[in-house]
Each structure stands twice: as C-alpha cells, then as structure tokens.
Amino acid sequence: MPHRTNHIVKMNTSNLPVQSDKTSIQVIERMVSLLDALATYPDPVSLKELAKVTGLHPSTAHRILNDMVLTRFVDRSEPGTYRLGMRLLELGNIVKSRLNVREAALDAMRSLHRQTHQTVNLSVRQGDEIVYIDRAFSERSGMQVVRAIGGRAPLHLTSTGKLFLSVDEPKSIRAYATRTGLAGHNRNSITDLVKLEQELVLVRLHGYARDNEELELGVRCMGAGIMDDSGKLIAGLSISAPADRLLDDWLEPLIQTARQISGSLGYGAAELA
Secondary structure, eight states: OOOBSSOOOOOOOTTSOHHHHHHHHHHHHHHHHHHHHHHTOSSOEEHHHHHHHHTOOHHHHHHHHHHHHHTTSEEEEETTEEEEOHHHHHHHHHHHHHHHHHHHHHHHHHHHHHHHOSEEEEEEEETTEEEEEEEEOOTTSOSOOOOOTTOEEEGGGSHHHHHHHHTSOHHHHHHHHHHHTTOOSSTTSOOOHHHHHHHHHHHHHHSEEEEESSSSTTEEEEEEEEEOTTSOEEEEEEEEEETTTOOGGGHHHHHHHHHHHHHHTTOOHHHHO
C-alpha cells in the first residue's frame, strides 16, 4: 500500500482533453439538477415531471436517473417514478459527524498543542485506512511532524488506526489482515497477525494506542479515542513527534483532551469517569 501521509501531490491537468472535462462537468450538473428537483417533492416524482422542471430531454433524464438508482442516490418507487435515495442520508450522516467532531475538537486540539508544542492530529476511519481531517500546529514550535489534511495511512501502522481495529470483532480483524496483507513500511511495522492481536489487547487494556516508528522511521505517535453520544468510536486524537521528542508525560493530557471532546459530543458522564 503506498505511503500517502506526508505528501501532497499536485496533478498537471494542462494536457487533459478540454472536451472531456466539459462533458464530465455537464453530466455532474445534470445530476445535481435532478437531485435538487427531487428534493422539492415530498412524494415520488414522474420522469415526465423531472424532465420538465430540469429542462432535460426525457431520454437524458432517464439515463442519468438509472445510473443514480444503481448507486442508490435515487430510488425508483415504481416504474417511471423516482425519489431521493438512502445513500444521500448515509453520506449526509457521515459528513455531519465529521463536521461536528471537527468543530468540537478544534479549540481543545489547539490547547493540547500549546502544552506539547507538537502536532495534534484529528483522524477518522475510512475503510482500511485512517484519514487526517484536521490538525493543530504552529510554524514557530520548532521541529514537528505535520500530516497533510486528507492524508491516509493503514490502520495497523498508526496509533489511531489501532484504536479503530481494537473495537472490531476478531473476525473483522482477521479479514482486515487478509485484505491488506498487513503490509509494512519499515522494520518496525507490525506485519504479523498474532503480534497485531497482542498489540490490540494492550490498546483495549490501556485505552490508548501507540505508533513506535511503525509508519515512519523517526516518528512516534500516541492516540486516544473520541466517542459520540452513543459510545461509538468516531475519531482519534493523536500527537505526532520526532521519535526522541515524544514524552510519556503528554499521555494523560491527550486522554483528557479526547474525553473533553467526547463529552462535548454528548458522551455520558458515567462513561467518562
């Protein structure tokens, strides 16, 4: 699996066909116009009506709607009638949860950064990887490890990723190992399922996780989980630092900050005790 955590790749699109770009944008615009039209009707809408209000030819509207039915953005209630699909609700809930956790975490992350003078990361799980969605750092704080927002990393090589794996069922962990092959990035990477399972036992026991130069030589991390009001792990808060600068003294402030953010998201006082 490619290492994508610390680099931002800029694509040169100057040589791409202009007509292809225009066609793609036109299709997206038509999809959006159909979704917007469907959103204005409380009941299923006929193809004829959708074509009328969007100004699309019925055959064009029909083709695009069929594609969106296949991807669950649109449901076909009965032949010839359509309504918004459940996939939009699923995606909306994901966006809502991420926006909420970012808003809830930002001030606390900045406070933790001021204590440690190292980068504080906020990340979520997406499939077999974590995605960094926010960070707190300062260019005046000296040597730091700065992860790119939108960067990704394998679950088993990161502190936050281990948190997410630790709440999975054993069969899900084995399935993850099979899918990914537990590929490593260096000599410290955990690439053996038994060792990973032993590591996850410690994560469950202590309530936090570590990355001891497993993702990147010279970099260590510690991570604690952020819970929502239902007690579900929805994000991870981590401190990344050069290996010789990460201090165990930061562990308690990290855990307390993660608890503070969880509390602001509705996680109950009994669970936080």
